[in-house]
Amino acid sequence: MGAPAPDAVELAIIPAARDIGGFGVRRALPSAKKRTVGPFVFLDQMGPADIAAGAGIDVRPHPHIGLATLTYLLDGALFHRDSLGSAQEIQPGAVNLMVAGRGIVHSERSPQGFRATGGRMDGLQFWLGLPKRFEETEPSFEHHAREALPTLDGEGWRLRLAIGTLHGLRAPVKTFATCFLADVVLDAGAVYELCGGHDERAVYIVSGEIEIEGVLFPAGQLVVIRPGARAALRATQPSRLAALGGDAMDGPRFVWWNFVSSDRERIYAARADWEAGRFATVEGDPEFMPAPELKAI
Template sequence: MSNIGLVIEEKPADIGNFLVGRLLPFREKRAVGPFVFIDHMGPAALKDYQNMDVPPHPHIGLSTLTYLFEGSIQHKDSLGSDIEIKPGAVNFMTSGKGVVHSERTPEYLRTTDKNLHGFQIWIGLPKHMEQSEPTFHHTEADEIPTWEEKGIHYKLIAGELLNHKSPVPTHSKLFFLEIKSKETQKLNIGETLFGEVAMYVLEGSVNIEGHTFSGKQLIVAKNSKLCEFEMAENTTIYLFGGEPFKEERFIFWNFVNSDKALIEQAKKNWHGQNLEAFPKIPGDDEEYVPLPRAILKGTK
């Protein structure tokens, strides 16, 4: 019996003036473990007059994880964080009851040609943390655990797996793992995984049960314990997974929560620009992303 539960094709989505490939959520699969949202950004070649600009926007009930392969993003938030995200580093912001942030091309790159490529990820919070105070943590690339076994290179970007633990301060049992191989390799790592798992092929290809997958797809396993595959030479893959929550997580625009009433209140607070709920971002307070019309309906 096949262990391929679902294959999700990337679909285009606009995040401001930048087009991404959306992998989660999907109509048949709203989450993989605690991962509720995955965007594949790029690879994009931006001209000297093209820049990424996602103005201030709010979040509740989630952690954002930004991981870049190429390029640079300036992150600013209502906690006062102001940091440049570079390839290999991990930006991890936990919104809790409410936070506002913006993502833009850094000032020094705005008039030059540049590339941008990476993942934008949302991770749901345990129910007891959905109303916690917001926090921010930045982990540099050289702090991420990396190791090699039998010619295969591993990097544990977040979570705990294979006797390694990432310093990224996640709040539930999960893993976000990079695997690279220069040679054709067969892997059977199911016994080390837990909860749910999905695979994304960034470069090269993998063979699973006689089927070849080579990118722009999220492959969801029926059973993480049966996770085995063959990597072609010069292949890079990412595994996302972990223990799912007992309660359903609802997503409305940038808000995630197990309680719809808290989402409704967040909609009202953002639409009314309630500064107690959603403070301004120091140094980026002249504009904001308004609540979309479709969500605005019924919000006063």
């Protein structure tokens, strides 16, 4: 038998690794054990992977409703285009936030410079479910450079806040509910204490290993913290974490393909709209990603 779970830990999720054209992806949310953490309904780690010169990532135009996507790169580069006319390259440490609301279409591809040389690719993508009153809001897009995001240094650790509020910091990125997402880098032996004050909290271990109350958690796990618990995270080696959480969602959400909604009928309608060509298109990127078969949600 393994060591008992720490009192501060509700559960640890070990996401299954999938291979997409030689590019590994780990999906920590949603999982059978935990569907959401605060407003976060989706968490993917993309990579790490070494992309050969001449190759790249090509995610064809696809639709979203009822959510906001947040892309945060650790290495490499991606180019975002959407049906609002946005065209933006994202670099490590910056934030792309796309609010889908009533509906948006976007593509994500390796930019030409990265594609020509190849290189290391690693990043995180999150979906935040929108509160019910904002599910049909107008779509929007915003980009914030690395230098625009607030930072905080502790004893042996450094933090960059990607969205929301934490440790008295406030990121400039638009929010619809109380939440936070922070990139935390720790030296070996450093201890970082995750703030309370939020309904739900978790840490995704991007690299390295952390110890909580004598129990070790290696890279690739999402560690969900019990509500109200003190969470002291000690790095046993140089480590990097994504700390996330916020207020609990205002009710359950249906998640299917690229759609999130409190109303399953809205998802059926969105799929029909996509297949019928009623979504706006992405200028300069005419490809089409067919929706998978939908039997029931």
